[in-house]
Amino acid sequence: MNWTDERVELLRKLWSEGLSASQIAAQLGGVSRNAVIGKVHRLKLSSRGRATAAPTRQKKATATAPSATKSVQRTVTTTRTVTATIGATALQAQFDVEPVARHYIRPVENVVVPISRRLQLIQLSERTCKWPNGDPLSEDFNFCGNDVGDSGPYCGYHSKVAFQPASERRKAR
Numbered sequence: 599m600n601w602t603d604e605r606v607e608l609l610r611k612l613w614s615e616g617l618s619a620s621q622i623a624a625q626l627g628g629v630s631r632n633a634v635i636g637k638v639h640r641l642k643l644s645s646r647g648r649a650t651a652a653p654t655r656q657k658k659a660t661a662t663a664p665s666a667t668k669s670v671q672r673t674v675t676t677t678r679t680v681t682a683t684i685g686a687t688a689l690q691a692q693f694d695v696e697p698v699a700r701h702y703i704r705p706v707e708n709v710v711v712p713i714s715r716r717l718q719l720i721q722l723s724e725r726t727c728k729w730p731n732g733d734p735l736s737e738d739f740n741f742c743g744n745d746v747g748d749s750g751p752y753c754g755y756h757s758k759v760a761f762q763p764a765s766e767r768r769k770a771r
Contacts, residue, residue, distance in 0.1 A: 601637060609634065613643050712755050715743030727753035729760075 601609075605626060612622045619634040626634070714731055717740060722728055727742035728751045744753040752760055 606637070606641070609637060610641070610643065613638060710755070712742070712744050712753060714740065716740040717743035727751070727756055729753070729756040 608626065609622060612625060617625075619631045619638070623629050623631045623634045715726075716731070717726060719741070721743070722741055725746055727744045727746050729742040730739070731741065732739045742753060742756060744755075746753055750757060
């Protein structure tokens, strides 16, 4: 099937009127729905589903100042635009979804940073914290050196910094 100038003009007219590719193919005759869709893409005809550009996502976040004895509360509000298809014509209608506010409460702990014993590599043992301090290429590079107990290679403070609980990793996704 050849796309003559008359058939292309009829395609443009029917497309702008909002007919589906199947309906246009039936009116043109001798052409498939996929051929109509391909020609529409090659002609770069506008999509008929949107009257205006889609609004961008907006995020609003507020946080209260943390204190040593209170919990931190954070509110996140987002606005989304949802696109729904209508029937076989694949026209798209856009509407805004009501904003959803989520509250995240995370307890604030009193954090005590231990004083480093500033051990060199040859001074480390199985019972000393192996948390590196500084740049390994500098002369004043050292390790924490505090007692580790049974928690692994780091002291209690550095273990909390190095290892994040699995439940919090899942929440961050």
